[in-house]
Amino acid sequence: MTTSALRAADAKDAPGTSDSGSGSGSGRAARLRLELRAVHALVHRDLLRLAGQRVHTALLLLHPVLYLLVLGGGLAALIPRSSLGVDYRTYLFPGMLMMTVQTPAVMVGIRLITDRESGYLRELLMAPVGRSTLLLGKCAGGTLAATVQGAVLLGLAGVVGLPYDPLLLATLLAGMVLASFTITALALALAVTLRRAETFHTLLGVVMMPLLFLSGGFFPLDALPGWAGTLAGANPLAYAVDLLRRCVAHHVPGGHGTPGIAWAGRQPPLLLEAALLLTSGVLALLWAARRFSRPE
Amino acid sequence: MQSSTGDKGPTRTPRAPEPVHAVSTRGLVKSYPGPRGTTTHAVRGLDLDVPQGETFAFLGPNGAGKSTTIALLCALARPTSGHATVAGADVLARPHLVRRHVGMLFQHSTLDADLTAEQNLRIHARLYGLPRRQARLRTTEVLETAGLTDRRRSPVRTLSGGMRRRLEIARALLHSPRVLFLDEPTTGLDPHARAEVWDQLRALRDRHGNTLFVTTHYLEEAENCDRIGIIDHGRLVAQGTPLALKAAIGDDRVVLRTSDDPTAHGVVCGIAPQDRAVTADTDGISLRVPDGSAWIPRFCTALERAGIAVHTASASRPTLDDVFFHHTGRSLHTAGGGR
Numbered sequence: 001m002t003t004s005a006l007r008a009a010d011a012k013d014a015p016g017t018s019d020s021g022s023g024s025g026s027g028r029a030a031r032l033r034l035e036l037r038a039v040h041a042l043v044h045r046d047l048l049r050l051a052g053q054r055v056h057t058a059l060l061l062l063h064p065v066l067y068l069l070v071l072g073g074g075l076a077a078l079i080p081r082s083s084l085g086v087d088y089r090t091y092l093f094p095g096m097l098m099m100t101v102q103t104p105a106v107m108v109g110i111r112l113i114t115d116r117e118s119g120y121l122r123e124l125l126m127a128p129v130g131r132s133t134l135l136l137g138k139c140a141g142g143t144l145a146a147t148v149q150g151a152v153l154l155g156l157a158g159v160v161g162l163p164y165d166p167l168l169l170a171t172l173l174a175g176m177v178l179a180s181f182t183i184t185a186l187a188l189a190l191a192v193t194l195r196r197a198e199t200f201h202t203l204l205g206v207v208m209m210p211l212l213f214l215s216g217g218f219f220p221l222d223a224l225p226g227w228a229g230t231l232a233g234a235n236p237l238a239y240a241v242d243l244l245r246r247c248v249a250h251h252v253p254g255g256h257g258t259p260g261i262a263w264a265g266r267q268p269p270l271l272l273e274a275a276l277l278l279t280s281g282v283l284a285l286l287w288a289a290r291r292f293s294r295p296e
Numbered sequence: 297m298q299s300s301t302g303d304k305g306p307t308r309t310p311r312a313p314e315p316v317h318a319v320s321t322r323g324l325v326k327s328y329p330g331p332r333g334t335t336t337h338a339v340r341g342l343d344l345d346v347p348q349g350e351t352f353a354f355l356g357p358n359g360a361g362k363s364t365t366i367a368l369l370c371a372l373a374r375p376t377s378g379h380a381t382v383a384g385a386d387v388l389a390r391p392h393l394v395r396r397h398v399g400m401l402f403q404h405s406t407l408d409a410d411l412t413a414e415q416n417l418r419i420h421a422r423l424y425g426l427p428r429r430q431a432r433l434r435t436t437e438v439l440e441t442a443g444l445t446d447r448r449r450s451p452v453r454t455l456s457g458g459m460r461r462r463l464e465i466a467r468a469l470l471h472s473p474r475v476l477f478l479d480e481p482t483t484g485l486d487p488h489a490r491a492e493v494w495d496q497l498r499a500l501r502d503r504h505g506n507t508l509f510v511t512t513h514y515l516e517e518a519e520n521c522d523r524i525g526i527i528d529h530g531r532l533v534a535q536g537t538p539l540a541l542k543a544a545i546g547d548d549r550v551v552l553r554t555s556d557d558p559t560a561h562g563v564v565c566g567i568a569p570q571d572r573a574v575t576a577d578t579d580g581i582s583l584r585v586p587d588g589s590a591w592i593p594r595f596c597t598a599l600e601r602a603g604i605a606v607h608t609a610s611a612s613r614p615t616l617d618d619v620f621f622h623h624t625g626r627s628l629h630t631a632g633g634g635r
Contacts, residue, residue: 034425041422045408048415052451123406123467125372127423128396 038129042137046108046145060103061152064096068156072096084220086252089160094244095217097172098237100153101146101180106204108142109187113197132289135192139184139285146180147173163251171247178274179240182281186236189288215241216260233261236280239273246270318475318507319346319369323378326364326530338364340530341378346509346523348474351501353521354511355620357628361530362511363403366477369509370400383474396424399468403479405460409453413444413463416452417470424471438466442496458489465496475507476500482514494520513628515616524616526623533623538616545614545622548588552595553580555605563602564595580608588612 050057072089079088115121124134154169162168194200212218214228215237221229232238242260261268268276324342327335339361346352356362367373369382371391380387383397407416414435421431439445442462452460461481468476481497482490494517500506510521518524518538525535534541554560561576564583568574568591574583585591588611596606620628 037425038423041419044422045411045415045419048411048419052410118409119402119404119406120408121406122372122402123420124423126370126395126400128392128425129423130392 035129035133038127038133039137039140041127042124042134043141043144046138046141047148050104050145050148057149061100061149063103064100064153065156067099068092068096068160072160087161090162090248090252092218093157093160093162094248095212095215095241097150097153097176097244098179098215098217098240099212101150101176102183102237103146104149105142105146105180105183106187108138108145108184109191110197110200112138112188112191113194113200116195117197131293135188135285135289135292139181139188142184142187143177143180146184147177150176150180161252162248165251168247168251172244175240175244175247175274178243178277178281182236182240182277182284185281185284185288189284189291192288192291211235211237214238216245217241221260222262229262233263236277239277243270243273243277246273316347317345317381318348318350319344319352319380319382319509321345321369321378321380324365324368324375324380325377326361326368326373327376337530339368339375342527342530342532344525344532344535346507348507349501349505350523351497351508351510351521353518353524354509354527355513355515355518355524355616355628356511356527357513357624357626360527362527363479364530365527366400366479366509366511369394370398370477371395396471397474399471399473399476401464401468401476401478401481403483405464407452407460407464407467410451412449412451413439413455414448416463417467420467420470426471434470434472438469441469441499442466456489458485458492461485461489461493462496465493469500469506473506475509478508478510480511480513482512482517490514490517515620515628518616526620528624534619541619542614542616545584545619547584547586548611548613549582549584549618550588550591550595550609550611551580551582552592552599552609553607554599555607557581559602560599560604563598563604567594567598584618 068089072092075092076088081087084091112121115124125131127134151173154172157169157172158164190203191200194203214221214224214232214235216232217237221232221238224232238261245260261273321342321344324339324344325337326339327337330336342365354362354365364373368375369380369387371382371387371394374388382394385393385397387394408419411419417435417438418431421434426434436445439448442465444459444463444466447455447459452463455463465478465481468478478497482493485493497508497510498520501508508521510517512518521538523535523537524541526533526541534544536544552560552564557576557580561574561581564581565574568583569585572583572585574581576582592609592611596609599606614622617628620626
């Protein structure tokens, strides 16, 4: 559904999209194969960069690990189990997973802007594929790179008192894919409207901290004053954290004791939260693709 | 004033199986909305034909519309009006087809400096939909041609400017384009690296018969091309072979250096043909006349009679810079050609 809608957004920019595949079904298949190869090219590039910049990748991973061990370790002694139902480190874990995927996902947006500045974007725009395809490739690359990093952090599950249950790990991984996708799409939507990397960095500096604190990753959202709780209801990161936390809750005793997102005092169903995340990601990506495909 | 040679090409039927022209434009116009409701005309009605296999130089000062024209021909930007066919496909109707069959070398580097030479090429191959096997094969081939085989695993940021340029040309050739567009391919390179880039380009033309469309403001580079188009203010003001363009001007340039240039200026004006502009500047007195060497003794005699000593006198055949001056009223070197 995403691809066809993107294609529609692209058709305005490139009349050739419709005409080269018109009539014959095989032409359409060949065309799709070419577009998929371009997506693969961009995903491949993101993975090469991830592997090539080992120090950077390691530092990115170190950040949430430090939070988990230092902040988590310190506060675990202060916060009694009774108030959260679980050890504070266990409580912190979903939030840190989200933080791990959030940084590389947001970086995709920064890279789009730096690609524009360095000129590499022109090389991409010259490729004989739709511009929406390029954006889709960027999004897929960011989602994958973010998920890979998140998967590494999953290795610490034992340290925070979670069982290495394949089902738990798989659901957490699925949750991270979804969170990565949505954050990447939002970052791309932002990146196509901004021309300067500096603006993007400054905006992140201003917005990221409140978004993280209003995500429920560090403390329960019901501890917030009412207005802040309402704001959290509009924070995509809060839904991502809530989703991951509810995956964890089934596997630890007392995990259900911490309320997350609440709509008029009631917790929305898990699937609805996931659907909301997916929808906002898809909408952001569609909007970004439309904006990106605007003819010059 | 146009001295176009061989532009009486057959009127192309829309469905010609083998296009005669690699690039063909009719009435190509590109306008941008400017400040306060004004319109900036970057390209104003371009009619251009570049036959297959030709090396065509696009000559003009900065801001003349060279880069905009290339963007239009590569289907990166949409023309405001008019149409263009490149590598047998219409840029408006089949932009993807056009881009598949053209290679592009941008004025400024568009390599990913963090990746290696080989990785840059591999990604390009995938972007253009080459199957894996062919991608590997072509990557090896173009690295070999560019003389970069031993640097294939070096990160691009460690390559010299000349190597990066050659790598970029190699990348532009990876998908075997029929037409290669090169926007200022040698700007910012030292003379040695420039020569190497041109060796690579010439080999390309001779061995594979690629059509090359080069923008440049180095006259000696334009001189090596089969044909030159001079663009100014978005219009093609002249096109033809370097020889034909120079022959069309005909007149030689006579330059005199004397002991008293201002007075000499008056004397020369007195005997030179009426319609000739005589200029006096720090380089001396100069004017264009047919058969310049015959005029030198006449000027010298007249000047001596006026009591002015002539230090040097020269007559030279027209150069491309003269051609450029003739058609645009500016010298390429003073028209903001250098960056």
